[in-house]
Amino acid sequence: MAKRNLYLKTTPVEEAGEKYMQALEEAGCLKPQTEMTDTYESLGRITVEPVFAKCCSPLFNAAAMDGIAVKSTETAGASEERPLTLEPGTEYKIIDTGDPIRAPFDAVVMAEDVTEEVGSDRVMITRSVPGWQHVRPIGEDIAAGEMLLPSHHRIRPVDIGVLLAGGILSLKAFKKPQVSIIPTGTEIIMPHENPAEGDIIDSNSGMFAAMVAEAGGIPHRCGIVPDDYEQIKKTVLREIKNSDMVIINAGSSAGTEDYTVHVLREIGDVIIHGVAMKPGKPVILAIVQGKPVIGLPGYPVSAYLAFENFVEPVLQKISGSNRGSRNTARKTVKAVLSKRIVSSLKHREYVRVKVGKVGDKFVCAPLARGAGAAMSLVRADGFCVIPQESEGFEAGETVDVELYTDIAQIENTLVSIGSHDMIIDVMNDMMAERFPGMNLSGTHVGSMGGLMALSRGETVIAPTHLLDEETGEYNISYIEKIFPGEKMALIKGVDRIQGIMVKKDNPLNIKGVEDLTRARYVNRQRGAGTRVLLDYKLKQAGITPDMINGYDKEAATHMAVAALVASEEIDAGMGIKPAADAMGLDFIEVGTEEYDFAIRQENLELPQVKAFRQILQSEEFHEKLEKMGGYGWHQAGRIVMIKG
């Protein structure tokens, strides 16, 4: 068997960062470059040195009001009883706001306080005026030589305004760092609409390029380099010439084809290989020819977290910024964990979570943990750090969550935990459209998981479709049993046709549940309403789980089941028709079920819940359901009160 480097010795996260920054400092890598930049183009740029005004603003004594300019000393003694008459030209002059006030004039009387003498050009005023009344003296706002902006200041629109007013047409700014991004991997291909089996799309380069841009750098995406020692080495050496920093993606672990660390050891210094964080372990922090070179792992979540923790702080430094990286700017809230998290003592783990507010407390539910779960980053409202020395947290514990999402948005979110259906995504999209600022946050843990979360106060609504085998009724009896004596309700949702998804043209001729003994099956997770329905039907047909090949294989959503049935490995799985249609599968109806939303009566009046019901009852929503197929909506949005 080919030799592997089985064990990656890992360094704790903070220590790795500090060691690397120190090594970069000592190697002189962190000196940012500078360039002149046009003031008009300087938004977001960072000043290298303090900027001093070249000219004053106002440039001259200027009228602050519309009216007349007068000589202040000559107005002494004017009053209502003894108004002062002034001659045009020698004693007063009409001026508008902003006009220069020149000697001998040195004050302004507002137009409203001036009376015209009938039949002449003379005017009358009824009060004496002090010197510089309603006059903005030279330099009142900006004096030539005054410091307008300090160094290391990130230029905002208001700064551009004063630079221009102060006569500064260009200024020295820190150069934006050039960052090369090198994707590696023989099996990696450029993003493609129809990738072939075995291909892995390079999605990280595009993500990194955007992260570099957000951090104030200029990204350069390179072509994909295969798993070849010499080619990787050549590419790094080429990019190092013209860039300030190089990122190499994938090939950074200890697998048979992970050459990156060996290349970097040959052409430079590897300061750190392996960090005690999960996801993100196989990070390489190196210096080559006086420039930072970082190897990031291939899995998207690992790549993202490693970029944030190690690439960004370096980028901040070499871009001349001295504000903290985005991590330090995030808000942290305390939230109640709705599901147990178990973690190893080998590393610090970053668990992505959805966050909601139920009543006056924040609650959070962990998303998919895997390093490849890119959608967990898209859906995450924040993350919970499990320190290296901790083995995890129990459900119900209060944890610290660092937020990606604004607290204001979280407070406007309708929290939903329970059974998955595509209509959750559709309703979230409609909410964003019709109720700007509100959104629907769905965590998919199956019907039972949802009702449990509801009982613990961790969700507002719980989508559920649980069949009571004895009564043949849906949902109500479960709610009565789980919430005895409590004031509950059911917001009616949709009827859904459940069935068996099979390959196109049904090659195994599956007619019903009894035929599943002939198929390679994929199940749903425990507690999923679909799985409960399967068990019911199997029982009716006298079939036991061990008679179904693949009963123990689990997929988390209808779409995932459909994707698997469309693949070579699986022949059948239960789910809803729209998922089957999306993958071009055949569909054998098994029955209709009711997909509803359990809720506590006290929450029925929440604005988000009212918005939710409005959407359920809207014609637009019904049209979408019609288009998707397999749904009935005649009761959608209706409230059924349940006495526990």
Added chain:
Amino acid sequence: MAKRNLYLKTTPVEEAGEKYMQALEEAGCLKPQTEMTDTYESLGRITVEPVFAKCCSPLFNAAAMDGIAVKSTETAGASEERPLTLEPGTEYKIIDTGDPIRAPFDAVVMAEDVTEEVGSDRVMITRSVPGWQHVRPIGEDIAAGEMLLPSHHRIRPVDIGVLLAGGILSLKAFKKPQVSIIPTGTEIIMPHENPAEGDIIDSNSGMFAAMVAEAGGIPHRCGIVPDDYEQIKKTVLREIKNSDMVIINAGSSAGTEDYTVHVLREIGDVIIHGVAMKPGKPVILAIVQGKPVIGLPGYPVSAYLAFENFVEPVLQKISGSNRGSRNTARKTVKAVLSKRIVSSLKHREYVRVKVGKVGDKFVCAPLARGAGAAMSLVRADGFCVIPQESEGFEAGETVDVELYTDIAQIENTLVSIGSHDMIIDVMNDMMAERFPGMNLSGTHVGSMGGLMALSRGETVIAPTHLLDEETGEYNISYIEKIFPGEKMALIKGVDRIQGIMVKKDNPLNIKGVEDLTRARYVNRQRGAGTRVLLDYKLKQAGITPDMINGYDKEAATHMAVAALVASEEIDAGMGIKPAADAMGLDFIEVGTEEYDFAIRQENLELPQVKAFRQILQSEEFHEKLEKMGGYGWHQAGRIVMIKG
């Protein structure tokens, strides 16, 4: 006298905004346009419709670990006592993380759990494995047909990652609105390093262009249009053709040359003219040929606030964004006001403030109130809104402040209120350089104002240079009098040479304070140490204030005094040598004074104060003082304890 439209009838702020948005809605102005955009270029763009994945991720059942692929069903019964031997090719296959797991294989055993048989290619495992162990099934992260992003979603780097992974190479996004910016005014010139007297630099266009870019639009700055009805009309009609929105700057009030509203009334509909806000009153909200046209006032602060309140919400809508404008995203804190604010009942006023934290409370000090005080926007940490129906707030009252600056940065700020010197700016700049994240926040209210603020707990340090006429000593006796019995201290600062600034070559032959009776003078504000020194010297010379022409004219800083002495209107003013040097003035020494920092002993150990003292004692700082001239630093940073 030329006819003026003296009175601008004003509408309350919220009502003006709502009326305008409603009018725009009814005129069909708020429908954003769309275009296809390359996924790689889509950072920050907003989705028009939900985006569904085209392909799965993973695309195939993929190994989640390095190791061997096996057939799960054939591993039943394997144990430590009865290890299972597997043949290469038929019974196992070496795989790396990410490799496809194809039939007949359906599970992975980690490399660490595999033992090689000595002298052959066979391997042994000691545990049975369930189906899909360490396998990431097809579609586990993204299933084809699944919704990746909802509509009205602003694309982030993680979104680009999943779009690419899901096979989406381009998507429909809202077009960035094109916004024309038309500066008007016969006296306005393009920004220039050496403007002539009477010129007013157009600094607003550059600021607006940056604000448009920040709000997601594409700005077009037009050439300056003079105060000419026909030319303004022609320019607006020309720009309306190719832009989605037009901003006209200046000429928006009721002065003799304010044509904008008349032009817009002719070619379109003026919905609002005049808003009850200060600064910002002369705003025009109009619709021309189905597009929004907004007239913004000429003064920079008015322009900025009017842009935020009226241009931005429209821009948000026509760019397809449905998040709130920047106002709604701001944090608000409660802060104690250090200085009385008086406001009229005619309008809502936006008072810019500096904010600091002293002990555990936030304190705020108002900045210059004028509509032309652009530097007040640069220096502001936030603003305090004085509602239309309020007449203001008293010093010591707690007010709501909407923050521009991060709370974290405010908490890292050393608050300084008191006498102004250029070294405050220099030290702030050095703090930004040496202590990233920290800064020095200086509010200039004169020495007495600073000590008063210190006594009320509204500042940490108070720069002061107050001469005790009886003892000839500086600062200490004032602190003893104002803080009897309290544990105070003085951080020694610098010696400063004070003197009289006069024009180059001293045309009036000023030799000392006694000669000021022959000059046009400009004074400093009450409570300023420089004014106290002048009064002392005048008293010594037997001169009374009324003998000095201009004793009642006040400038707020040394630089402002210098700028005035350099102008035609003023002959002399007191201040420090570096300010005179900056404007090329002659300087007649009057005496040396001590410029120190009063502080409570309990605050001496704050990190910001320690950093401050380090800077005072640093060689770099002393070199800068040497260069500026007129300073002595032999005691800088030393602490003098004062028993009250």
